[in-house]
Amino acid sequence: MRAAYIEQFGPPEVITYGELAEPRPGPNDVLVDVAVTAVNHVDTFVRSGAWRTPLAFPFVIGRDLAGTVAEAGPGAAGFAPGERVWCNSLGHAGRQGAAAERAVVPAERLYRLPDGVDPEDAVAVAHPAATAYLALFTHGRVRPGDTVVVEGGAGNVGSALVVMAAEAGARVVATARAGDAELCRALGAAEVVDHRDPQAAKRLREHCPAGADLYLDTSGRNDLEGAVDLLAKRGRIVLLAGMRTRPVLPVGPLYLKDCSIAGFAISQATTAELAEAAATINRLLAAGRLRPRVLSRLPLSDAARAHRMVEEGAGGGKIVLSVT
Incomplete structure (x- = not known):
């Protein structure tokens, strides 16, 4: 699969866009076909090493994704292939990130996307x-x-x-x-x-x-x-x-x-706290109360450029990376 990843800490230029082995879900995980991911300030902290968190190289960057379920482990039976979903807590504490064609998400960190909500809007506000x-x-x-x-x-x-x-x-x-x-x-x-x-x-x-x-x-x-x-x-x-x-x-x-x-x-939020937040976010997304004001759209191959834009305060809003 194609992914944006790093093999060492450093400036945005350490980000590589290339091929990595496709991840496999564990029994309590969900494999997600990623449609779009977003870039946050915390992503730049992890990439640069300013915020040290357990990770394994090569490390796929990024926290947030929206996409569809490809496969669910036996302990994640509540999710079915084809369901639209989102997550906002990858890329930290040993979890690989979201900036790839496919990502493994623990089921307790994955939320269904409400009907009618654009995946770009969801990933931008998550x-x-x-x-x-x-x-x-x-x-x-x-x-x-x-x-x-x-x-x-x-x-x-x-x-x-x-x-x-x-x-x-x-x-x-x-x-x-x-x-x-x-x-x-x-x-x-x-x-x-x-x-x-x-x-x-x-x-x-x-x-x-x-x-x-x-x-x-x-x-x-x-x-x-x-x-x-x-x-x-x-x-x-x-x-x-x-x-x-x-x-x-x-x-x-x-x-x-x-x-x-x-x-x-x-x-540092617990999965219970994140799930509580997600319920309110989904309700407000479905009601049209939460929408990103400005979106800057780039392809996943421009992940390094996106990180530089965030660090320099450019982009005029939220930067999202199209994966598919």
């Missing part, structure tokens, strides 16, 4: 939407009536955060470029602040007169001084991006207001 779900519900403990601040509300993760938080009954205050304000409001934001406004911090405080109950920064800038200042009593900050940032933490105000900070990486 990682950011699962990140948003875990940030809001598993780690952020969002409740109806909470004020939730989403920094970067028009991005891949940010837009999913806005949709899910608003649907959960929270009041969402988002930051975005002025040109994206209407998009954020259409997704469910009650207020939108232009993040380029020199008075953005003041505007956020005006829109959160009682403080923010939950604060999430999708940009990874992680201005903890500003975030802690904005929090309400017992407010929460969830860190979900910015692996290389080293912000200052104002400890005094944090504990005097009974506030807390939780960090998480989706790669």
Whole structure:
């Protein structure tokens, strides 16, 4: 089969597009004919070695896929050949990746694709939407009536955060470029602040007169001084991006207001947590509430180029790689 893989850690140029032996499913696995895969920042961390995780070379890159079931092991009898499926947790902790014509997926990490949902849309939102779900519900403990601040509300993760938080009954205050304000409001934001406004911090405080109950920064800038200042009593900050940032933490105000900070990486999520997120993602996909804003489409043979685009912030949205 054709695959995008690496045989050593390094820059995007270490990615090879070529022939590998087709994988075989174990008793609790499903063999999937991959139609499309996506490229995430975490994929670049694994490829470069910045995030060390058990893997065997040659290592097929990539987390996310959408495709159809080719074969199911006896312990994965719930899946039948020809069913449309998706996954967002390959390429980590010893699991080979998704960027190949065929991939083996543990049955507990595989989800059916709802009727009428485009596989490209599903694979493009799978990682950011699962990140948003875990940030809001598993780690952020969002409740109806909470004020939730989403920094970067028009991005891949940010837009999913806005949709899910608003649907959960929270009041969402988002930051975005002025040109994206209407998009954020259409997704469910009650207020939108232009993040380029020199008075953005003041505007956020005006829109959160009682403080923010939950604060999430999708940009990874992680201005903890500003975030802690904005929090309400017992407010929460969830860190979900910015692996290389080293912000200052104002400890005094944090504990005097009974506030807390939780960090998480989706790669550490349990299969039960991922399945819970997938159920909500499928429901919102089927309802048309989750859709990628912009897609950059490339063939799987351009995987190295796609990784470079992600690292340089190019592409104007989510990059998906067509496999078939």
